[in-house]
Amino acid sequence: MAQGPRGDGLGEGLHKGLVMRCAWPVGFAQGARILEPLALSRPADDKDRRHVRHACGYGCVRCGATIYQYRTVSGSADVDDIVLLCPPCAHALAGRPGAEQALRIMRQRPVARQSQFDRRKLPYALEMPDLVVVPGVTMRKTPMPILFGGVPVLRLDAPEVPGGAVEIGITLAMAGEAPRPVVVANEWLPQGGEGDWTFERPGNRYVITSRDRSAQLILAAVTPGLLALELLRTFDGCRMLESGHNGTRIDGVACPTPAVKSQIVGMAV
Known part of the structure; x- marks a missing residue:
């Protein structure tokens, strides 16, 4: 298949370089409140889980991995405060100054929805593989x-x-x-x-x-x-x-x- 998978607004403009990590945004207040650790927060309702998956691009908001956990940004159970994070990224963010603010930005612009993200190197597809x-x-x-x-x-x-x-x-x-x-x-x-x-x-x-x-x-x-x-x-x-x-x-x-x-x-x- 010559083309990388596209659809649902995902994968616009695929490029060759795989984004291995999401750069830490610059300029966060050092005194930002930190959630230690990032709490697991799996929505009980399947509709809410689908909402979170869609908002996050069906992968970890930081690296795009498609094996993940549901975690709250600030401790709220509101679905708009929940992100998908793979275990390594959750570990990397736990206890880091500015983590909450960073996650809010990542949820707004998850890596899997960014045009430069190459999903061809991860299990994204058009149909069953x-x-x-x-x-x-x-x-x-x-x-x-x-x-x-x-x-x-x-x-x-x-x-x-x-x-x-x-x-x-x-x-x-x-x-x-x-x-x-x-x-x-x-x-x-x-x-x-x-x-x-x-x-x-x-x-x-x-x-x-x-x-x-x-x-x-x-x-x-x-x-x-x-x-x-x-x-x-x-x-x-x-x-x-x-x-x-x-x-x-x-x-x-x-x-x-x-x-x-x-x-x-x-x-x-």
């Missing part, structure tokens, strides 16, 4: 590429609006523990567990790692409409699933990875 599961094997328009022990490890769905964020769900289990939904419809850890999992966004990749580093998932945005599962390691009781450059393995034993199209489930192991 295809997924490279292992090198040479692509699952096309398959919402649940991998079921492990009956649990969908990764879920993919079309964005809310053309050009918006691909809907992503991720369920992982570290060694010896039960599976946990770490991402639900792009929302990071909606059921809690901040100390158990970490989220990083180096370049075009999302990296999710358990606290003991036994479980990990690396998802890369290759082109608009195409993602790649570069690494997966998760558990089901005493069984371990690994997927990556060496194919798919259960407890070290190779298993076939099918190339499928328009199936609900790609493979069940």
Whole structure:
């Protein structure tokens, strides 16, 4: 696809340079009130959550990442005071002088709605993306590429609006523990567990790692409409699933990875 995804006023004038960070606005009063930490504030009503997502451009207002949390700017539960922030950006802003004023500006001009933002390096798309599961094997328009022990490890769905964020769900289990939904419809850890999992966004990749580093998932945005599962390691009781450059393995034993199209489930192991 030659063109980057556009739609709903998103992605006007795509350019080659990916905006890796949003520059801190200049001239904030040093005595501005600071919210420490930026409180989680998930609207209870789905209509209000949709309002926040639309206002923020369907991604973190600071960097554009499409895995995020709902956080209040000043402590108010008003939907117009709530922003989408990915965990690294929330951590970077917490306790920083002028954070509240900066977030108000970012909410008015979220990075994902700025014309210079290149969404081609993140999971924004016009429709449900295809997924490279292992090198040479692509699952096309398959919402649940991998079921492990009956649990969908990764879920993919079309964005809310053309050009918006691909809907992503991720369920992982570290060694010896039960599976946990770490991402639900792009929302990071909606059921809690901040100390158990970490989220990083180096370049075009999302990296999710358990606290003991036994479980990990690396998802890369290759082109608009195409993602790649570069690494997966998760558990089901005493069984371990690994997927990556060496194919798919259960407890070290190779298993076939099918190339499928328009199936609900790609493979069940």
